Amino acid sequence: MNRQIQHLYDIARKPVRRIIGLMSGTSLDGLDVALCHISGSGPSTEVVLHRFATVPYDEDVKTEIRTIFAKDKIEFEKLCLLNPYIGRLHGQLILDCLKNWGIDTTEVDVVASHGQTVYHAPKSQHQRDKFPNATLQIGDGDHIAAVTGVITLSDFRQKHVAHGGEGAPLAVYGDYFMFSKAGENRLLLNMGGIANFTYLPADEDASNVFTTDTGPGNTLLDAYARKFLNKPYDEDGKLAAQGTVNAHLLNALNVNPFFDAAFPKTTGPEVFNVPYVEKAQARSQTIGISAKDLMATLVQFSADTIIDAIRRVMREGETYRIYMSGGGAHNPMLTTALKKGLPNCSFGLTDELNINGDAKEAVLFAVLANESLTGGNTSFGNRQGVPTVSMGKVSFPK
Numbered sequence: 001m002n003r004q005i006q007h008l009y010d011i012a013r014k015p016v017r018r019i020i021g022l023m024s025g026t027s028l029d030g031l032d033v034a035l036c037h038i039s040g041s042g043p044s045t046e047v048v049l050h051r052f053a054t055v056p057y058d059e060d061v062k063t064e065i066r067t068i069f070a071k072d073k074i075e076f077e078k079l080c081l082l083n084p085y086i087g088r089l090h091g092q093l094i095l096d097c098l099k100n101w102g103i104d105t106t107e108v109d110v111v112a113s114h115g116q117t118v119y120h121a122p123k124s125q126h127q128r129d130k131f132p133n134a135t136l137q138i139g140d141g142d143h144i145a146a147v148t149g150v151i152t153l154s155d156f157r158q159k160h161v162a163h164g165g166e167g168a169p170l171a172v173y174g175d176y177f178m179f180s181k182a183g184e185n186r187l188l189l190n191m192g193g194i195a196n197f198t199y200l201p202a203d204e205d206a207s208n209v210f211t212t213d214t215g216p217g218n219t220l221l222d223a224y225a226r227k228f229l230n231k232p233y234d235e236d237g238k239l240a241a242q243g244t245v246n247a248h249l250l251n252a253l254n255v256n257p258f259f260d261a262a263f264p265k266t267t268g269p270e271v272f273n274v275p276y277v278e279k280a281q282a283r284s285q286t287i288g289i290s291a292k293d294l295m296a297t298l299v300q301f302s303a304d305t306i307i308d309a310i311r312r313v314m315r316e317g318e319t320y321r322i323y324m325s326g327g328g329a330h331n332p333m334l335t336t337a338l339k340k341g342l343p344n345c346s347f348g349l350t351d352e353l354n355i356n357g358d359a360k361e362a363v364l365f366a367v368l369a370n371e372s373l374t375g376g377n378t379s380f381g382n383r384q385g386v387p388t389v390s391m392g393k394v395s396f397p398k
């Protein structure tokens with residue numbers, strides 16, 4: 001047997017695996033690095049988040065990614081170059097984190113890498129009959145494995161697509177394994193660039209879990225913070241707080257086939273971007289509104305689309321607790337609007353469930369890798385958007 005396969009086999013049999021989960025999301029703020037100690041699998045998964053860091057990207061890295069990110073037309077050479085470049089960068093950032101933490105690479109069993117989504121095209125969006133759902137993440141795992149010397153699992157979304165899914169949201173698997181609780185209807189709401197949630201029923205029935213993207217989280221807010229404030233985001237919603245929601249613009253923003261499509265569904269900055277807002281402004285004759293009113297309206301747009309999706313899932317007379325995570329959970333304008341729109345729900349943060357909300361998505365990929373190595377016994381029935389599959393491709397260091 002190849003020694004590397006033997007090594008992977010030994011890792012799969014360990015009582016506790018030390019897995020680094022990596023996530024670089026649509027906000028392009030940086031790389032989330034979560035070193036997790038994981039035991040068990042499926043609903044018995046136990047995760048201890050041992051170390052966590054968000055390593056901010058240099059402006060140069062953001063600029064390079066933006067040349068191809070979520071764009072219909074790109075320089076193909078740049079896509080080809082960025083694939084190994086991001087893989088090597090992520091490998092180096094892992095080494096930097098480990099050095100800061102005083103941890104040797106030999107103390108890590110596996111790296112679980114999401115990569116960088118550069119384009120997301122579910123069928124409902126591309127509308128080309130002969131093509132399936134499609135999504136593309138780059139930053140190849142072979143480069144991470146070569147730079148770190150650690151076995152790397154990567155490219156988690158393709159298996160989901162191969163079995164009829166849209167490649168997202170994958171959070172549902174980790175949410176069910178880590179957070180499902182008998183007796184409490186839970187909604188795990190993540191507000192990154194795009195917002196999504198998982199519904200975990202109080203009866204813990206895996207075939208009844210539910211997940212969907214809801215639309216924009218911070219992506220539009222960040223785009224306009226860059227434009228108006230020359231900053232990556234509107235810190236604590238300060239600019240939005242000074243404005244008033246413009247009802248005409250809000251109505252126009254709410255008109256898109258994504259919102260009419262059936263659940264579950266996914267989207268990305270390919271749809272929700274500055275031209276999307278500019279077209280809505282033109283239609284609603286609100287091009288001249290102030291920066292602060294525009295920001296206030298965009299916050300309300302994110303909040304309303306999240307509220308609407310959640311309301312459609314909730315059953316009358318039942319109680320639900322919403323656990324928020326992702327950068328949007330730090331924006332008081334957004335969280336206040338959500339609480340106002342969902343007065344019958346109680347609200348908390350995933351931090352109460354012992355997972356730092358900023359680390360949650362990086363932890364998810366560590367859990368998915370753990371499940372591929374040791375689990376695979378949980379059936380999600382025929383639940384649409386939650387195929388019962390093992391995800392991630394293996395890269396050996398040599």
Ligand SMILES: Nc1ncnc2c1ncn2[C@@H]1O[C@H](COP(=O)(O)OP(=O)(O)OP(=O)(O)O)[C@@H](O)[C@H]1O
Nearest residue numbers: 025026027192193194218233235236326327330331
């Ligand atoms: N104090 C704050 N005030 C307002 N917004 C904040 C604050 N802190 C973080 N954010 C928002 O959170 C964003 C980062 O969120 P996060 O890291 O969850 O996104 P992501 O993982 O890149 O996105 P996705 O989950 O869509 O892939 C920032 O770009 C910003 O919009």
Ligand SMILES: CC(=O)N[C@H]1[C@@H]2OC[C@@H](O2)[C@@H](O)[C@@H]1O[C@H](C)C(=O)O
Nearest residue numbers: 117120168169170171192194196361
């Ligand atoms: C294609 C893609 O990268 N989608 C991301 C994005 O960011 C949030 C939302 O859109 C979600 O569907 C997904 O990520 C999380 C980690 C998920 O799959 O659960």
